[in-house]
Amino acid sequence: MNLPVRTELAVLQPIELYEAQAVPVDLLRLDLIHPVISGNKWFKLSKWLEKAQREGKKGILTAGGPYSNHIVATACAAAEFGLPSAAIIGAEPTAAGNSTLREAAAYGMVFHFVPRSVYRQYKTDLAASGFLADDWLGIPEGGQGPEGVAGAASIADLVPQRDEYTHIVCAAGTGTMAAGLAVAATPRQKVIVISSLKGEDKLSTAIRQSLPPEKRENISVHTGYHFGGYAKHPQSLLDYMNQLYRLTEIPTDIVYTSKMIYALEDLLKNHYFPPGSKILAIHSGGLQGNRSLPAAALIF
Numbered sequence: 248m249n250l251p252v253r254t255e256l257a258v259l260q261p262i263e264l265y266e267a268q269a270v271p272v273d274l275l276r277l278d279l280i281h282p283v284i285s286g287n288k289w290f291k292l293s294k295w296l297e298k299a300q301r302e303g304k305k306g307i308l309t310a311g312g313p314y315s316n317h318i319v320a321t322a323c324a325a326a327e328f329g330l331p332s333a334a335i336i337g338a339e340p341t342a343a344g345n346s347t348l349r350e351a352a353a354y355g356m357v358f359h360f361v362p363r364s365v366y367r368q369y370k371t372d373l374a375a376s377g378f379l380a381d382d383w384l385g386i387p388e389g390g391q392g393p394e395g396v397a398g399a400a401s402i403a404d405l406v407p408q409r410d411e412y413t414h415i416v417c418a419a420g421t422g423t424m425a426a427g428l429a430v431a432a433t434p435r436q437k438v439i440v441i442s443s444l445k446g447e448d449k450l451s452t453a454i455r456q457s458l459p460p461e462k463r464e465n466i467s468v469h470t471g472y473h474f475g476g477y478a479k480h481p482q483s484l485l486d487y488m489n490q491l492y493r494l495t496e497i498p499t500d501i502v503y504t505s506k507m508i509y510a511l512e513d514l515l516k517n518h519y520f521p522p523g524s525k526i527l528a529i530h531s532g533g534l535q536g537n538r539s540l541p542a543a544a545l546i547f
């Protein structure tokens with residue numbers, strides 16, 4: 248398969264978040280592999296797209312919110328594979344004017360806008376929507392499902408000496424990437440999951456359910472770093488993102504990676520990681536989401 252992304256651009260960047268940081272951290276820059284099919288989205292989609300090819304599907308139907316990174320990534324990836332795409336969007340039709348959906352439409356994606364109440368059902372049961380043609384492949388919201396987990400597990404293949412790390416730290420929405428990283432982890436590695444959702448055990452349950460029993464113990468989900476809820480971005484978060492950029496030149500997104508790095512810094516400062524730890528943090532991309540902000544909000 249000819250890859251539309253350049254995984255060799257995903258460098259490992261050592262980062263120092265504050266002066267007395269005692270534990271080394273390497274950041275895997277998945278944000279660099281492609282300008283549109285950003286970060287973890289490519290990996291979660293890859294096995295779904297292989298399935299579409301294998302089964303001779305004629306198009307891709309997926310689901311997402313109106314600012315979803317997954318929607319843009321799917322639209323672009325499907326176009327790269329020569330497949331038409333459509334998406335069920337849980338929003339009013341006026342959302343079609345926002346920059347995320349305009350970009351997806353430019354890749355040929357067609358939208359079905361549905362009220363949020365029914366979206367909740369359709370996002371993982373695409374067939375129930377009536378929009379899924381027999382010869383199209385349905386990809387659940389965020390690329391979740393066994394194919395998404397298997398694809399996310401291949402993120403670990405990008406990391407030389409990956410067994411040296413004691414902890415892998417990542418952001419989570421559906422938890423599909425986290426589950427994939429847990430599948431790829433050795434029994435001695437811990438996967439530290441920073442939830443972007445407000446106060447939920449649901450995420451932890453969802454991740455554990457998608458894992459074989461022997462992989463469930465290595466996961467620890469942290470729910471105290473959502474900054475007010477999913478996609479909420481108070482000024483304090485924007486200030487943190489700008490400060491991080493000044494210090495490290497690493498751009499982050501308002502929904503996932505900024506909260507993940509903030510959490511990582513907080514855990515480091517609270518000596519959460521024992522001496523001798525070595526941390527792999529995943530920059531899962533998602534920078535397009537920042538376009539919903541006013542132009543002057545961020546310095547990058």
Ligand SMILES: *Cc1c(COP(=O)(O)O)cnc(C)c1O
Nearest residue numbers: 420421422423424503531532533
């Ligand atoms: C979609 C996304 C996530 C969440 O991935 P899940 O597999 O749904 O948990 C994390 N980070 C970024 C940047 C994303 O775009």
